[in-house]
Amino acid sequence: MATYKALRINENNSQYTLAVENRDIEQLPEGELLIRVKYSSLNYKDALSAKGIKGVTRQYPHTPGIDAAGIVERSSVEHFKAGDEVIVTGYDLGMNTEGGFAEYISVPAKWVVNKPETLSLRDSMILGTAGFTAGMCVDSLLQVGIAPSQGDILVTGACGGVGSVAIALLASLGFDVYAGTGRASEKEYLLGLGAKDIISREDLMKGADRPMLKERWAGAVDTVGGELLFNAIKSTQYGGSVACCGMVASAEFQANVFPFILRGVNLLGVDSVELPLDIKMHIWQEFASHWRLENLEAICTEVSLAELPAAIEEIYNGRQKGRVLVNLG
Numbered sequence: 445m446a447t448y449k450a451l452r453i454n455e456n457n458s459q460y461t462l463a464v465e466n467r468d469i470e471q472l473p474e475g476e477l478l479i480r481v482k483y484s485s486l487n488y489k490d491a492l493s494a495k496g497i498k499g500v501t502r503q504y505p506h507t508p509g510i511d512a513a514g515i516v517e518r519s520s521v522e523h524f525k526a527g528d529e530v531i532v533t534g535y536d537l538g539m540n541t542e543g544g545f546a547e548y549i550s551v552p553a554k555w556v557v558n559k560p561e562t563l564s565l566r567d568s569m570i571l572g573t574a575g576f577t578a579g580m581c582v583d584s585l586l587q588v589g590i591a592p593s594q595g596d597i598l599v600t601g602a603c604g605g606v607g608s609v610a611i612a613l614l615a616s617l618g619f620d621v622y623a624g625t626g627r628a629s630e631k632e633y634l635l636g637l638g639a640k641d642i643i644s645r646e647d648l649m650k651g652a653d654r655p656m657l658k659e660r661w662a663g664a665v666d667t668v669g670g671e672l673l674f675n676a677i678k679s680t681q682y683g684g685s686v687a688c689c690g691m692v693a694s695a696e697f698q699a700n701v702f703p704f705i706l707r708g709v710n711l712l713g714v715d716s717v718e719l720p721l722d723i724k725m726h727i728w729q730e731f732a733s734h735w736r737l738e739n740l741e742a743i744c745t746e747v748s749l750a751e752l753p754a755a756i757e758e759i760y761n762g763r764q765k766g767r768v769l770v771n772l773g
C-alpha cells in the first residue's frame with residue numbers, strides 16, 4: 445500500500461502533540477480528487493487547529509493545513525484529469541477534513557480551482573489563504589469605489605500574512621499605505637513592501653474612549669479586530685470603508701453608530717472560506733494578472749513538514765512575519 449507523510453496532531457488528556465507520521469493513502473477520506481500536494485502554507489487558523497481549539501477542529505488525531513497546491517493524481521469527475529495543477533483553500537480542508545500538511549489530500553471537486561497558468565504553484569501558496577484574503581479585502585475596497593486619490597489606507601497587523609500581502613498589493617495599485625504594527629523593529633521590512641510609514645499599535649489605540657475621531661483614512665484593511673478595529677472605523681473619513689477579516693486581538697469590540705450614520709462609513713465583511721468557487725477563481729486570476737506581485741519571495745519563509753511545529757508556535761504567539769511556505773517536495 446502506498447504511504448505518504450503527514451503532520452499529525454494527537455490528543456491525549458487535552459494535551460496536543462505534533463509529529464510527522466507515515467500514513468497509508470487508503471486512510472484518506474473518500475474524495476473525487478486525489479491530489480499530490482507540492483506546497484501548502486501556514487495560516488493562523490492552522491495554529492488554532494494544532495492547539496486543540498474545538499471551534500476549528502472537533503476530533504483528533506488530525507492533519508491540519510487549510511491550504512494546498514499540487515497535481516491531480518486521480519479524478520472521478522470529468523472536468524479534472526490526472527496532471528492538472530490545482531489550488532485548494534478553505535471550505536473544510538484542514539478543519540475537520542485532513543488538510544494540506546501532508547503529501548496527499550483527497551477532496552470533493554467543488555473545493556478545487558484550476559491554477560491560473562501565469563501563477564506558479566509555489567507563488568499560489570506563498571499567497572495562500574492569508575494572501576488570498578488580503579486580495580479579497582482590497583477587492584472589496586475597490587468595489588465600493590475607493591481610489592488612491594481619496595487618501596491614505598491603513599493596514600493593521602501589518603507584519604502578518606494578510607497584512608504583508610495587503611500592503612504590497614495596495615502599494616502596487618498606487619495607494620499610500622500606512623502599516624499599523626506592534627513591531628517598530630520591522631519598519632524596514634514594512635517600508636520594503638511599499639508602506640509609506642508605520643504607525644504603532646499604541647497610536648492606533650489613542651482615543652478609544654471617544655465616540656468619534658479625526659478623519660484620517662480613506663479606507664482600512666483590519667486583521668486584528670477588537671478596539672483597534674473600532675478606532676479605525678472612527679478615524680475613517682466621510683464615505684470611506686473598512687474591510688474586516690481577522691481577530692488576532694479580539695473577536696469583540698464596543699461600538700456606536702456615529703461613524704455609520706454621521707459619516708456614512710462602510711464596514712465590509714470578508715470571508716475567504718465559504719466563498720463561491722467562481723469568486724475564488726476570480727481572485728486567483730487577479731493575482732495571476734493585474735495584481736502580480738514581484739516581491740513575494742521577500743515575504744516568504746520556507747519550511748519542511750518537520751520544521752512546521754516551530755513555525756506553528758511562532759504564528760500562534762503573534763510573532764510570525766510574512767508568510768510561511770510549506771514545501772512538500
Ligand SMILES: NC(=O)c1ccc[n+]([C@@H]2O[C@H](COP(=O)([O-])OP(=O)(O)OC[C@H]3O[C@@H](n4cnc5c(N)ncnc54)[C@H](OP(=O)(O)O)[C@@H]3O)[C@@H](O)[C@H]2O)c1
Pocket residue numbers: 487488489573574577600601602603604605606607624625626627645667668688689690691692693714715716717759761762763764765766
Ligand atoms: N476572514 C477570513 O476568511 C480570514 C482569512 C485569513 C485570515 N483571517 C484572519 O486574519 C487574521 C490575520 O491572519 P494572518 O494570517 O495575517 O495572521 P498572522 O500572520 O499571525 O498575523 C497577525 C498579525 O497581527 C498582529 N498582532 C498579533 N497579535 C496582536 C494583538 N494582540 N493585537 C494587535 N495586533 C496583533 C501582528 O502584526 P504586527 O506585529 O505587525 O502588529 C501579527 O503579525 C487572523 O485572525 C486570521 O484568523 C481571516
